[in-house]
Amino acid sequence: MNGKQVIYAARGKAVLTDYTVPEVKPDEVLIENDYTVISAGTERANLLALPNTGSAATGFPHSEGYSGAGRVVAIGDQVESLAVGDRVVVQWGGHRTHTVKRAKDIVKIEDNSIDLLDAAFAHIASFPMLGVRKLRVELGESVMIAGQGILGVFALQIALLSGAIPVVVADLDPKRRELALKLGATAAFSPDDPAFINQVKEATGGSGPDAVVEVTGLSVALQQALEYIAWEGRISLLGCTRISDVPIDFYKYVHRRGISLIGAHTNTRSRLESAPYHWTEQDDYRTFLKFVAAGKIQTRPLISEIVSPEDAPAVYTRLAECSNPPLGIVFDWSKIR
Numbered sequence: 182m183n184g185k186q187v188i189y190a191a192r193g194k195a196v197l198t199d200y201t202v203p204e205v206k207p208d209e210v211l212i213e214n215d216y217t218v219i220s221a222g223t224e225r226a227n228l229l230a231l232p233n234t235g236s237a238a239t240g241f242p243h244s245e246g247y248s249g250a251g252r253v254v255a256i257g258d259q260v261e262s263l264a265v266g267d268r269v270v271v272q273w274g275g276h277r278t279h280t281v282k283r284a285k286d287i288v289k290i291e292d293n294s295i296d297l298l299d300a301a302f303a304h305i306a307s308f309p310m311l312g313v314r315k316l317r318v319e320l321g322e323s324v325m326i327a328g329q330g331i332l333g334v335f336a337l338q339i340a341l342l343s344g345a346i347p348v349v350v351a352d353l354d355p356k357r358r359e360l361a362l363k364l365g366a367t368a369a370f371s372p373d374d375p376a377f378i379n380q381v382k383e384a385t386g387g388s389g390p391d392a393v394v395e396v397t398g399l400s401v402a403l404q405q406a407l408e409y410i411a412w413e414g415r416i417s418l419l420g421c422t423r424i425s426d427v428p429i430d431f432y433k434y435v436h437r438r439g440i441s442l443i444g445a446h447t448n449t450r451s452r453l454e455s456a457p458y459h460w461t462e463q464d465d466y467r468t469f470l471k472f473v474a475a476g477k478i479q480t481r482p483l484i485s486e487i488v489s490p491e492d493a494p495a496v497y498t499r500l501a502e503c504s505n506p507p508l509g510i511v512f513d514w515s516k517i518r
Contacts (some may be wrong), residue, residue: 185517186277187493189243192230195497197490202279207257210287212271212280216301216487217249219276219510222330222398225500226423233423246276248304250290250297251514260284268297270466272304276490278514288466292474298487299473299480301511302335306478307465309336309394312419312445313343314458316392320344323385327372327406328396328420329357331483331509334364336394336419338478341365345392349384351377351402354505360482372405381409389414394445396420400427407434415441483509489516 182202190196205211224245227236236243249271253263263269268290274280290300309332318324324345326336329352340348347367352358358369368384370377382389389411395403398420404427406416429435435442447462455464472478485507488496493512500506 182279184278185490186244186275187246187490187512189228189236189241189245189497191241192236193228193498193501195228195493197493200277203281205255205257205281207259208283208285209257209281210253210260210263210269210284211255212251212269212274212282212287213254214249214251214271214274214278214280214514215297216251216514217246217271217274217276217512218301218305219246219496219500219512220248220305220331221500221506221508221510222332222420223247224497225506226421228497228501231423233421244275247273248301249274249280250300250303251280254279256284263287263289268300270300270303270470272462272466276493276512278517286463288463288470290470292470295470295474298484298511300470302480302483303466303469304462305331306335306339306469307462308332308445308447309339309396309419310460310465310468311447311450312336312394312396312417313339314460315443315445316394316415316417317458318343318345318392321346322391323411324348325381325385325390325393325406325409326350326361326366326396327393327402328352329354329361329369330396332419333394333396334360334483334508335478336396337361337364337366340394342472342477347385349381349390351381357508360508364479364482372402378405378409385411388412391415393417394419398422400425400429403427404429404434407440410440413439413441415443417443417445419445421446484511485509487511487513490514491517
């Protein structure tokens with residue numbers, strides 16, 4: 182069986198190409214993808230082979246895409262947990278028409294009221310869930326979300342659901358700051374404002390936020406966070422700082438002030454069983470789906486474009502050329518079937 186997939190053929194160049202869909206093993210299922218979501222920060226970094234990326238390590242061609250949703254179209258002989266026709270979350274499946282996964286790794290979308298377009302964001306949303314969980318936010322604590330890309334917008338919503346107040350955000354893009362305010366942020370600032378550090382402190386009671394989710398992956402943003410955070414505050418490093426180009430005085434900003442720097446890469450997750458503040462991917466998908474169904478997490482304001490995978494070369498050319506890409510681009514795989 183042949184399918185279609187998006188791959189990076191070379192640095193800065195994406196193509197839609199044919200591939201052979203693998204045969205389903207006894208413990209696997211074949212999923213036909215409805216939607217996959219571009220994670221702009223990660224995918225741009227790999228498209229350009231930036232330091233500390235998979236493409237920089239292994240070269241091209243390179244496959245990307247890790248968050249989507251679709252329907253089971255075939256199952257292996259040993260599979261009992263899923264059936265043909267089930268709607269499911271697809272993680273680490275690539276941007277392609279079909280994905281083969283082990284049945285035990287797949288989360289079924291039980292609530293039929295949930296649109297697959299919303300469900301396609303489940304895996305991306307699990308990253309900021311981890312970033313916020315690791316901060317162990319208590320009711321009434323102040324939280325700062327540094328960066329309002331797709332992960333930052335979810336982090337904002339999750340911090341609010343965790344009981345943080347006030348929740349402030351930072352982003353260079355005025356449209357993103359405007360969206361954050363609509364979604365419940367107490368205040369939104371531009372990190373290039375000369376008064377930025379004082380603005381953040383004033384918005385969080387004068388002493389700075391108790392906790393920060395750093396989503397930009399920029400060393401300069403981490404340095405700013407260390408300047409405005411409260412004494413003995415916690416910083417969750419959710420964004421991937423691929424280039425450490427800003428020197429940090431760890432004695433002055435971390436050691437002396439009792440600051441906790443917390444790595445929040447998804448590879449730090451529990452694999453089999455959830456524990457307090459350390460949930461598995463699958464349990465976070467289920468939590469995300471519950472909040473979507475209840476109308477407490479929104480995905481539609483994050484969607485900039487829904488495009489055919491046939492437009493992938495042009496989409497990724499824009500991604501390579503623009504350091505501040507559209508917030509959320511979704512591939513609709515029904516457009517080429």
